[in-house]
Amino acid sequence: MTDVYSLDGILVFGLPFVYTCAHFKKVPHLKNWLLSKKGGLGVFYKAAVIGTRLHGAITCIIMAFYVLFIK
Template sequence: MTNVYSFDGILIFGLLFVCTCAYLKKVPKLKNWLLSEKKGIWGVFYKAAVIGTRLHVVVALSCVVTGFYVLFIK
């Protein structure tokens, strides 16, 4: 189990947040509701979705490497 207060936990949380926001950007009803604001506290979701969409190869490779690390090394 990875806790959020370790460096590993922060990286895993960040990757999951970016992946989730990028997925929610593809759902039409949720895109209008959650990702409509580009500034403020709701803008974090929009910015994470943009990062996940534009850097999808890097994010996917990071998820695979992190999963391998958590399952086999840690």
């Protein structure tokens, strides 16, 4: 089990969450419903913006290398 407040938890939980929200941005119904800028659901919008600006392949490769070899 991975602790969310450690670096491992951020890598294992945070990066897939960010990239999932970035993919939600491409689905029209989810974009209107889930990715609003205001309210409590603004976290999903901010994660989607971060996910579209990060380079997905590079960060996922770094995460896999860290989890497999360093952890």
